[in-house]
Amino acid sequence: MTNRIALMFGGLLLAAIGLDVYLYGPGHMVFLGKKLFALIEWMAFWR
Numbered sequence: 001m002t003n004r005i006a007l008m009f010g011g012l013l014l015a016a017i018g019l020d021v022y023l024y025g026p027g028h029m030v031f032l033g034k035k036l037f038a039l040i041e042w043m044a045f046w047r
Contacts, residue, residue, distance in 0.1 A: 001009075020028060 017029070
């Protein structure tokens with residue numbers, strides 16, 4: 001992955017997060033953060 005592709009992907013990701021927060025509020029991001037933390041802990045169990 002080149003630097004240009006990585007920067008474009010990062011910008012797209014930040015834009016998508018910003019749009020989600022703007023349209024639906026920050027509650028979704030808190031929910032997804034909790035689910036991501038639970039997934040990381042679950043995957044660490046199988047390590």
